[in-house]
Amino acid sequence: MDWFFNFPDMSRSDLREFKKTVDFAFTDFSRAYGQGIEEFFEPLLMFLVWFEKLFINTPWPIIIFSILLLAWIGSRSMLIVVGTFLSFMLIGYFGMWEDTMSTLAIILVATFLCIAIGIPLGIAMARSNKVQAGIVPVLDVMQTIPSFVYLIPVVMLLGIGKVPGLIAVCIYAIPPIVRLTNLGIRLVDKDVLEAADSFGANYWQKLFGVQMPLALPTIFAGVNQTIMMALAMVVIASMIGVKGLGLPVLRAISNQYLALGLMNGLAIVILAIIFDRVTQKFGMRMQKYRNEGKD
């Protein structure tokens, strides 16, 4: 009856062998290909470094002015612009300017990457049920697997630094944009698509002339979510060598610096709120035609 009370598991030595095999296999793999993969990402690293330097080295008034301008273009709301101005002044005054710029740089690059990869993936999913059935489980895994688990192979392959950090952020942040692009396109009114068909529109004309514009508000909700999730990964990414607001938070945890942790944590929150409000307002403006239209 032993098997009834204790789970009949594999023997300890077998298990050790199994783990060892997997570990060695991956170590061999990273030894063989790590160099190549790193070289593949070299241009990305260069760009990341250049982009971060650009943010840090540009005089702060110019940066603030550009951010306010973008906030205005996106939201057309004076309230949001004033709020953004005060927030950035506060961040700078408390000495977090440089870290904030680093974080901003990596978030922007990560978001851009997620959009560039995510939207075409979403389109492919919307086009074919088989592709959708193949990608959905992958997205599920990406969203639910603890971030630390996929940090291990990433670090084994690429070591510690900006690029592995960026990849970790992207893995975490890309699912919403893929899902919502797919959903948005699939939700486009069938009657309207039939009309486009009846006038002899081809696949691309339907995609770019009808489906994408009508799906845009949904896709934009995906962009918004992707940015939010990228920001949420800042602290974890700092564990593998990404500079920015996450690093002081990490330091604060290990040394129990309450004020430092709180300040940097709140700076991340402020960034998140600004991004969220601006992109949401922008998304709402894009579907104005649904209510009153004419402008």
Next chain:
Amino acid sequence: MSSKDILIRVNQLYKIFGIGDKSALDLVKNGMGKDELLEKSNCVLGLNNINLNIKRGKIQVVMGLSGSGKSTLIRHLNRLIEPTSGEIIFNDTNILNLTQKELIQFRQNNMSMVFQKFALFPHKTVLQNVGYGLAIQNISKDKWSEKAQKWIKRVGLDGYETYYPGQLSGGMQQRVGLARALATDAEILLMDEAFSALDPLIRSEMQNILLDLQSELRKTIIFITHDLDEALKIGDRIAILRDGSMVQDSDPQEIIMNPADEYVSDFIKDINRARVIQARSIMTPTKTKSSGATVKEDMVLEDILQIMSDAPSKPVTIENTKGKITGKIEMVNLIEGMKRPKSLGTNITG
């Protein structure tokens, strides 16, 4: 009727929805009905051996209740739905044999469609909607907007070019739909219950716009409706579908005077016969002039009654559009014509 008059020929068209439609086709060809087929093979019979000749420059109405297959039939003409078997001949080519590329060409140049729920592009302005069929043919913006402008004016929406569909009323939206279909100059116009979603007054107005346009454009129009009054008002010919089969296809007058079966009789039961039956349907053919007034052969009974009430004993003379005498009508003919055919039963209460 010479074969040159016929623009589209639908020959032995079958459509069966569901998996295993090819084997189900054999069952249907051996005479299995809709209900039995659904039970036996889980397939839905959409169209059952449809044969239809559509004349050039005429309005062919296709009528039937919901689920009778009329929307399915019209979608076969531009292949929004693929048939299970059969052929559709347009200008000596079988539309069903067109490649994807040819089909796109065909849809762009030869056929356009107006939809029951309008199906306008909500993110495009009225001008962009109307110009859509041209814009996707890579015609320059100047050209298509000029043409679109012309059609917007023609349907009476001048000044609404920059509006979005969501800002317009239902009737105005369908005018946009009509203008969009006309803008491509396609020879054939498919109208899928185009006016069914509109309220009665607007619907009547749209019917008049259509007839007005048709008298000038002479397009070949396939018009789907479930409303007999509408069918009688605009149809040059009416085909009636039931459960995917063609029950009757004839002149509108013929449908009222000689309904093919109970189903058709049911359809025409409630119409005001005095207002739709024309003189030519009930007249006694003769070449000689009668003692009463002279009227045209397409005058409806109601109007003839008005004329005859002054001198009930004098038969009226009927002449055709060229002014030649073709027959006469007496008061008895009038009464006979207004009562329902025997097969319909008397159906009088109180």
